[in-house]
Structure formats: structure tokens, C-alpha cells
Amino acid sequence: MAPLRSWLNIESSSDFSIANIPFGIISTAVDPLPRVATAIGSLALDLHAFAQGNGFARLSTIQPHQSVFSQPTLNAFAALGRPMHRVCREYIQSILLEDGPFPDVFQNNHALQQSALIPLEECRMHLPMQIGDYTDFYAGLHHAYNVGVLFRGPQNALQPNYKHLPVGYHGRASSVVVSGTPVRRPNGQILLDPTAEPKQPVLSPCHKLDIELELGCFVCKPSKLGEPVAIGKAADYLFGLVLLNDWSARDIQAWEYVPLGPFTSKSFCTTISPWVVLMDALEPFATHGLKNDAEVLPYLDEKDRKAHYAIDLSVSLTTASDKSTVISTTSAKNLLFSFPQMLTHHTIGGCPFNVGDLLGSGTISGESASGKGCLLEQTENGKVAVQLEGGEQRSFLQDGDIITLTGRCIGENGAIVGFGSCTGRIEPALKL
Amino acid sequence: MAPLRSWLNIESSSDFSIANIPFGIISTAVDPLPRVATAIGSLALDLHAFAQGNGFARLSTIQPHQSVFSQPTLNAFAALGRPMHRVCREYIQSILLEDGPFPDVFQNNHALQQSALIPLEECRMHLPMQIGDYTDFYAGLHHAYNVGVLFRGPQNALQPNYKHLPVGYHGRASSVVVSGTPVRRPNGQILLDPTAEPKQPVLSPCHKLDIELELGCFVCKPSKLGEPVAIGKAADYLFGLVLLNDWSARDIQAWEYVPLGPFTSKSFCTTISPWVVLMDALEPFATHGLKNDAEVLPYLDEKDRKAHYAIDLSVSLTTASDKSTVISTTSAKNLLFSFPQMLTHHTIGGCPFNVGDLLGSGTISGESASGKGCLLEQTENGKVAVQLEGGEQRSFLQDGDIITLTGRCIGENGAIVGFGSCTGRIEPALKL
Ligand SMILES: [Ca+2]
Ligand SMILES: [Ca+2]
Ligand SMILES: [Mg+2]
Numbered sequence: 023m024a025p026l027r028s029w030l031n032i033e034s035s036s037d038f039s040i041a042n043i044p045f046g047i048i049s050t051a052v053d054p055l056p057r058v059a060t061a062i063g064s065l066a067l068d069l070h071a072f073a074q075g076n077g078f079a080r081l082s083t084i085q086p087h088q089s090v091f092s093q094p095t096l097n098a099f100a101a102l103g104r105p106m107h108r109v110c111r112e113y114i115q116s117i118l119l120e121d122g123p124f125p126d127v128f129q130n131n132h133a134l135q136q137s138a139l140i141p142l143e144e145c146r147m148h149l150p151m152q153i154g155d156y157t158d159f160y161a162g163l164h165h166a167y168n169v170g171v172l173f174r175g176p177q178n179a180l181q182p183n184y185k186h187l188p189v190g191y192h193g194r195a196s197s198v199v200v201s202g203t204p205v206r207r208p209n210g211q212i213l214l215d216p217t218a219e220p221k222q223p224v225l226s227p228c229h230k231l232d233i234e235l236e237l238g239c240f241v242c243k244p245s246k247l248g249e250p251v252a253i254g255k256a257a258d259y260l261f262g263l264v265l266l267n268d269w270s271a272r273d274i275q276a277w278e279y280v281p282l283g284p285f286t287s288k289s290f291c292t293t294i295s296p297w298v299v300l301m302d303a304l305e306p307f308a309t310h311g312l313k314n315d316a317e318v319l320p321y322l323d324e325k326d327r328k329a330h331y332a333i334d335l336s337v338s339l340t341t342a343s344d345k346s347t348v349i350s351t352t353s354a355k356n357l358l359f360s361f362p363q364m365l366t367h368h369t370i371g372g373c374p375f376n377v378g379d380l381l382g383s384g385t386i387s388g389e390s391a392s393g394k395g396c397l398l399e400q401t402e403n404g405k406v407a408v409q410l411e412g413g414e415q416r417s418f419l420q421d422g423d424i425i426t427l428t429g430r431c432i433g434e435n436g437a438i439v440g441f442g443s444c445t446g447r448i449e450p451a452l453k454l
Numbered sequence: 455m456a457p458l459r460s461w462l463n464i465e466s467s468s469d470f471s472i473a474n475i476p477f478g479i480i481s482t483a484v485d486p487l488p489r490v491a492t493a494i495g496s497l498a499l500d501l502h503a504f505a506q507g508n509g510f511a512r513l514s515t516i517q518p519h520q521s522v523f524s525q526p527t528l529n530a531f532a533a534l535g536r537p538m539h540r541v542c543r544e545y546i547q548s549i550l551l552e553d554g555p556f557p558d559v560f561q562n563n564h565a566l567q568q569s570a571l572i573p574l575e576e577c578r579m580h581l582p583m584q585i586g587d588y589t590d591f592y593a594g595l596h597h598a599y600n601v602g603v604l605f606r607g608p609q610n611a612l613q614p615n616y617k618h619l620p621v622g623y624h625g626r627a628s629s630v631v632v633s634g635t636p637v638r639r640p641n642g643q644i645l646l647d648p649t650a651e652p653k654q655p656v657l658s659p660c661h662k663l664d665i666e667l668e669l670g671c672f673v674c675k676p677s678k679l680g681e682p683v684a685i686g687k688a689a690d691y692l693f694g695l696v697l698l699n700d701w702s703a704r705d706i707q708a709w710e711y712v713p714l715g716p717f718t719s720k721s722f723c724t725t726i727s728p729w730v731v732l733m734d735a736l737e738p739f740a741t742h743g744l745k746n747d748a749e750v751l752p753y754l755d756e757k758d759r760k761a762h763y764a765i766d767l768s769v770s771l772t773t774a775s776d777k778s779t780v781i782s783t784t785s786a787k788n789l790l791f792s793f794p795q796m797l798t799h800h801t802i803g804g805c806p807f808n809v810g811d812l813l814g815s816g817t818i819s820g821e822s823a824s825g826k827g828c829l830l831e832q833t834e835n836g837k838v839a840v841q842l843e844g845g846e847q848r849s850f851l852q853d854g855d856i857i858t859l860t861g862r863c864i865g866e867n868g869a870i871v872g873f874g875s876c877t878g879r880i881e882p883a884l885k886l
């Protein structure tokens with residue numbers, strides 16, 4: 023199949039090809055009200071302006087719902103459900119298509135182009151969803167194994183439950199921020215000498231500030247208290263994916279996390295990319311995840327359905343002296359459990375979901391040394407420094423470091439479905 | 455000091471004396487729109503109707519903000535801040551007071567009484583706040599010790615971090631429900647024989663369904679990402695307290711919780727009482743909590759301030775055959791950390807708070823056998839059954855059991871500041 027071509031000039035290397043059509047929230051200097059847009063090449067298509075200019079003239083099903091594009095979050099659009107996401111995305115593709123069916127709507131409508139197309143560099147991006155609850159899973163098998171080896175050795179690396187259920191914990195929705203938000207190094211309680219007795223913590227800036235390369239998945243359909251979502255229905259609840267960096271304070275985590283799990287070591291900040299890539303856009307890249315050699319219980323059995331995505335992921339670190347190094351590359355298929363399995367397990371006891379809830383995949387690491395999704399793994403908890411371009415090295419993050427996650431799928435025909443970037447710069451800890 | 459007396463007829467045993475003035479959300483058959491009310495004796499005072507009928511005529515400061523009383527949650531009222539809560543509460547007390555300063559406003563205004571006073575039994579109660587994030591702590595020292603003894607023996611009962619920081623975990627905001635909501639027994643993964651190898655879980659209804667007697671505390675002031683709330687300022691952020699039952703599935707918890715903490719074993723349901731008792735109403739009952747024999751770090755040091763409350767708590771169990779037994783009585787002062795300390799610790803790394811966020815205290819148990827706040831402790835994980843009125847006994851909860859939490863402070867003058875009740879009835883697990 024030849025790639026879809028647009029009458030707009032889109033660089034072939036753009037994450038936002040006509041095969042993508044992600045959704046996000048923009049504002050501009052001229053119009054500071056946050057509103058819905060899609061990204062196409064180097065442009066945002068302002069869907070609020072597009073709707074107001076009758077851009078949806080040839081899609082009657084969306085017309086009673088066009089106010090969703092004037093909202094400051096994607097929640098209302100998401101709540102319309104997957105069939106509506108599909109027709110909206112395909113309609114937007116059709117009006118951007120070279121030799122498309124409706125050239126009068128947009129291609130030949132210069133007034134509407136004028137009002138609705140905005141260079142991406144003029145857009146301020148906002149958090150795409152209002153997040154009710156955020157849950158972070160731990161489905162990256164290689165990551166869980168590598169971290170387990172560090173702390174418990176290879177025999178006991180994985181806990182007995184690990185392959186039977188997607189291990190996860192409730193995260194802090196209020197601390198999820200959009201790409202570009204500065205990340206202040208957290209203060210917290212730390213044991214400077216973990217072997218000394220009695221154990222006496224100090225209050226200190228985190229010395230082991232780390233990243234976690236993850237995918238985030240937004241929910242578009244509510245579920246009721248007491249009513250599990252069956253595995254066969256779970257995909258209907260999934261809106262789309264973003265990149266997610268679960269910044270982690272390893273020294274704070276080590277002291278606080280027994281017995282109830284990570285807490286302030288996580289909830290100081292979690293960064294997501296601004297463009298939600300719809301599940302439909304990812305469907306051509308569906309693949310199997312990692313093979314689970316434990317047989318999962320029937321309620322989690324996907325019956326060999328391809329529920330993972332072949333997304334190429336990368337992590338780069340840019341120092342304060344502006345040298346960038348790619349410190350990790352891997353694929354999103356390195357997960358033991360899929361988002362449908364996570365949702366189904368999460369609801370098995372009756373936990374309800376709201377539109378806008380966020381699931382994190384857990385840190386995604388490949389099997390090889392070049393594909394580790396956090397510094398804890400790469401540096402073996404600080405023992406082996408990572409070498410950077412320009413001669414610096416890192417055990418953990420320094421103030422001024424910028425971390426950038428990217429993710430992209432490359433189709434057989436060369437069409438790219440990408441996520442843009444998910445970045446954050448480390449600012450010094452607050453002096454207390 | 456003589457107790458305050460109202461011109462309304464209030465039973466002396468009522469939780470809702472004129473010394474209380476809690477805030478909640480009601481609706482009625484006649485007016486199904488949820489709105490703000492206070493409780494006084496056996497009546498609700500509908501503050502939406504009261505404001506519309508010019509009941510706030512003599513409180514000019516609230517007048518620009520009266521729309522807060524027509525909202526379906528208390529968030530907007532809470533966001534007005536503690537000084538405004540104080541004047542509103544005192545004003546409502548003044549208009550209810552025998553020989554009060556403004557008899558024309560209400561006491562002699564039968565039309566307004568007609569429209570604004572509603573028997574509590576005609577009110578449907580709603581969740582009082584829209585909860586952004588919910589965090590559950592573990593500050594009940596005796597509970598943590600007793601549970602630690604069960605699983606690790608007396609030498610290692612408390613983890614090394616326990617006295618240095620308020621241990622807590624992020625909970626699931628979407629699963630917090632108002633008193634009276636049925637509680638469906640969760641299904642989940644359980645190890646029927648924890649000693650068998652290899653460990654093979656089954657999907658099963660929870661066999662060890664338990665309660666946790668806790669207090670909940672609502673936040674009324676936002677804090678910013680990256681900006682900790684100093685211990686001396688933390689009280690300004692606290693709106694009021696409710697009773698909280700953190701229903702817990704012990705068998706599911708045992709299998710899932712390593713290493714990231716409790717998850718589906720908690721997030722199937724958490725019940726809170728509907729009336730938020732303002733911090734000001736509790737101030738006369740301020741007291742010290744449990745002495746911490748570890749010296750806390752300065753950022754948590756309350757400098758001997760009385761930051762706990764002498765609230766008498768009880769748990770009763772009513773069987774399907776309608777026999778009730780009080781299974782626990784204790785005091786809310788059995789906490790090692792206060793809500794200001796929890797908030798300060800929670801924000802030390804920069805975690806932001808929103809109005810409506812909820813903090814749970816952790817299970818509150820007294821030192822004595824009669825004061826244990828959960829069945830896990832009372833029955834030593836099912837080994838010693840609790841004897842009930844009517845001859846039944848319980849290791850854990852059975853279908854049809856109703857659990858009712860109560861909490862009340864009794865002033866020197868006999869005036870009661872109480873919470874009403876926090877109840878839930880166990881429904882059978884869903885057949886999967
Ligand atoms: Ca993570
Ligand atoms: Ca609890
Ligand atoms: Mg939430």
C-alpha cells in the first residue's frame with residue numbers, strides 16, 4: 023500500500039504523518055484558551071477553530087458534539103467513545119488527503135486554513151486529560167528482572183506473583199504534568215548509610231534521581247463500582263497512548279517503600295507527552311508482547327490477540343553544556359502484560375474507572391545493555407557510570423540535565439506514527 | 455461554660471448539637487439536585503434554600519460567595535478557606551441560638567424554616583467532596599505493631615522507617631463512596647495454600663474481607679508542584695474530618711502487595727461518613743497523640759502542639775439476622791502522626807494538593823483487646839473468632855453483615871460533636 027499523502031507539505035521524518043492524527047490541547051498567544059487540536063507535520067490543526075469554520079460539514083455524526091473541541095481537556099472527546107474517535111480521525115485524514123473527497127471543506131478553503139492551522143512552535147501544549155486516577159504498573163519484565171537481580175539476586179529476582187498478575191500501585195494524579203514542565207529535584211527522607219544501626223534518616227535532596235521510560239494509556243469509558251471489565255471488552259475502554267516518564271527518587275524510595283510501596287519517591291512529578299496517539303492509529307503496529315511462561319488465569323487470557331505495539335522508544339540525556347546522548351533504545355513490546363490486561367485486572371475486584379484515568383505500563387527495558395529504561399538498571403544502582411557525549415558521565419541525574427523520551431512506529435510504507443517528545447529538565451532542589 | 459442551646463429542639467444525645475455544624479451534600483425527593491446542608495439535631499438545614507431565602511442577610515462576607523451552597527460538592531465552600539469556614543459556622547450557630555442576635559433571620563421566619571429545614575431521614579446523602587487524590591496512611595501505632603507481630607513477630611513488628619515518617623500509599627479516589635453504599639465482596643487472585651510450591655493463585659471471592667477503622671481528612675487549600683507545606687502552615691490546609699472504613703481483602707492483599715503495596719485488595723471500595731466535621735468544631739477536643747520515642751526530623755516537628763482529637767470511635771457489626779454487636783471501641787488519639795504531619799510529609803518532595811484531596815489516618819486501634827480497629831488484629835488473622843450477640847461468630851465478614859462506624863467528642867458541658875455513622879452492608883461477590 024502506498025503511504026497516504028497530504029496536500030499539506032509534511033516532512034517524511036515527521037512523527038505526525040497523516041497516518042497518525044493524535045489529539046492534544048493547545049493554546050496560543052493570540053487565543054490563550056486551551057482547546058483541542060491535532061498535529062499534522064509541523065502544524066497544529068486547531069479543531070475548535072476548524073469546527074467553528076464548519077470544517078466538520080461533511081461529518082454529520084460529530085455535529086451535535088462539536089463543543090467537545092472547545093474544551094480545555096480531551097475528556098469530553100474521549101467520552102464519545104472509540105467508534106466516534108475512529109470516524110473523526112478518518113474524517114480528518116480525508117480532508118487532509120491529496121485528491122481527497124471533500125477539497126472544498128479545507129484544501130480550497132484558505133480562510134479556514136488561515137484560522138485553523140498554526141505552527142506547532144507557536145502552540146503551548148497542556149495536559150491532554152483531566153486525570154481522575156493514575157495507576158502505575160510494573161509490566162516491563164526485563165526491568166523487573168534486572169532490578170530484582172540488583173536487590174535480591176538472580177534466584178529471587180521476580181516475586182512469585184509477578185507473572186500471574188500485572189503488579190501495580192496507585193499513583194498520584196495531581197503530580198502528572200505535561201512535557202516541558204520543569205522537574206524540581208525532590209527533598210525527602212534518606213538513609214545516608216543504610217547499614218548503620220540504629221537507622222537514622224536525614225532530610226536531604228535526592229541523590230539518586232532517576233527516570234522510568236514508560237507508556238501511558240488513557241481511559242475513555244467509565245466502569246461502575248463492583249463491575250469488572252471483561253478482557254474481551256477492555257479495548258473499548260482505551261483512548262490512546264502517550265509517553266510517560268515516571269521520575270523516581272531511588273534513595274527516598276529505598277527508605278520509605280516498605281511495606282506499602284513507593285510514595286513521595288514517585289509523587290513529586292510524572293511527565294507525559296502532550297499528544298494522545300489513538301489506539302486506532304497504533305493498530306497497524308499491533309504485535310505480541312513478551313511470552314508469559316506462567317499460564318495466566320482465564321480472566322486475563324487474551325487468546326493470542328496482539329495487544330502490544332511495536333513502538334521504537336528512545337531516551338536521550340542532554341547536559342547543561344548542551345551535549346546530547348541517546349542512553350537507551352528499546353521497543354514497547356517488551357511488556358509481559360498489555361493495557362487491556364492491566365485494566366481487566368485493575369477492575370477484577372470492582373474498582374471503578376472514570377474517563378481520563380491513566381495507566382502507566384511500568385518501565386520498559388529491552389534485554390540488551392543498550393535498552394535499559396532507567397538509570398538504576400543501566401548503572402547497577404550507581405556502580406557503573408554511563409558515559410556521555412562530551413566526556414561527562416552519570417550515575418544518576420544532575421541538575422540541569424534534560425531527559426527526552428521519544429516513541430515512533432514506522433509503517434511498511436514509511437508512514438510514521440510518532441509521539442513527539444516527552445521532556446523535562448532537572449532543577450535544583452528547594453533549599454529547606 | 456454552659457452548653458449552647460438552640461431554639462430548635464435538639465436531643466442531648468444527638469451527634470449534631472449546635473456545637474457541631476458539620477457540612478454535607480443532600481438531595482431530597484422534592485428537590486433532587488444535590489446541594490450543601492448542615493445537620494442540626496434530627497434536621498438538615500438546606501443552605502442552598504437558606505441562602506436563597508436571605509438567611510445569610512447578616513453575614514456580609516459570605517454574600518459574594520453564596521453560590522457555593524448550590525454546588526453538588528463541598529469543594530467550592532472548602533476552597534473559601536478556614537477563616538470563611540469559621541465565620542459561616544459561627545453565623546449558623548448564632549442564628550440557631552436561643553436568644554441569638556438575629557431572631558428575625560430564621561427563628562421568627564417561618565417561611566424560611568419551611569423551605570430550609572428538612573428531616574434528616576428525608577435526605578439522601580451524597581459524597582461530600584469531589585476527591586482528586588486519596589492517600590491512606592498507616593499512623594495507627596498499635597495497629598501497625600499488632601499486624602507486624604502477626605506477620606513478623608514482636609522483634610521486627612515495626613519497620614525501621616515507621617516512627618520516622620508517616621508511612622502511606624496512594625489510594626484510589628474513584629472507589630471512595632458515601633456511607634450506605636452497598637459493598638460488594640471483591641473477587642481477586644488468592645493463594646489458597648500459601649505454602650504450596652509452585653505458587654498458583656486462583657480467582658476467587660475474597661475469603662478474608664475486613665474493615666479498617668480510620669479517620670479521613672479533607673484538604674481545603676491547594677499546594678503547588680514543587681512547594682512543600684511547612685508543618686506550621688499545614689493546619690490551614692485542613693477542612694474537616696470524616697469517618698473512613700478502608701474495606702480490605704486480606705487474602706488478595708497477601709498475594710498482590712509485594713513489592714509495590716496494596717492494590718486491588720483496597721480499591722474495590724472505601725466508605726466515608728457524609729458529614730464533614732470542621733476542624734474548628736474539633737478544636738475543643740484537641741489533644742496529643744501517641745508519644746513518638748523516635749525524634750522526628752525538624753520538618754515534622756509539631757513542637758508539642760495538640761494536633762490530634764479525642765474522638766471516641768466505635769465499630770459495630772450487625773448480622774443478617776439483625777443482631778448488633780459493638781466489636782471495637784477506641785479513641786482517635788491513638789495515632790503516631792497527625793494530619794498536619796501527614797500533609798507536610800506528603801508534600802516534602804513537592805507533591806501538589808488540590809481542594810478535595812483526602813487523607814486517611816490508617817487503622818486506629820487502642821492498646822487493649824477491646825479496641826482493635828480491624829478483624830485481622832482482633833481475630834489474629836482468623837485464628838480467634840469474635841463472638842457476636844445472638845451466638846454467631848466471625849473470623850472475617852460474611853455476606854449480609856453491616857458494619858457501622860461512629861465517632862463522637864463529648865464536651866465538658868455535655869455538648870456532642872459527632873460524625874453520624876459510616877455504614878456499609880456486604881453483598882455477595884459477583885459470579886464470574
Ligand atoms: Ca514506574
Ligand atoms: Ca488503611
Ligand atoms: Mg483521583
Ligand SMILES: [Mg+2]
Binds near residue numbers: 153154155587
Ligand atoms: Mg486523582
Ligand code: NI
Binds near residue numbers: 485487502503
Ligand atoms: Ni433548589
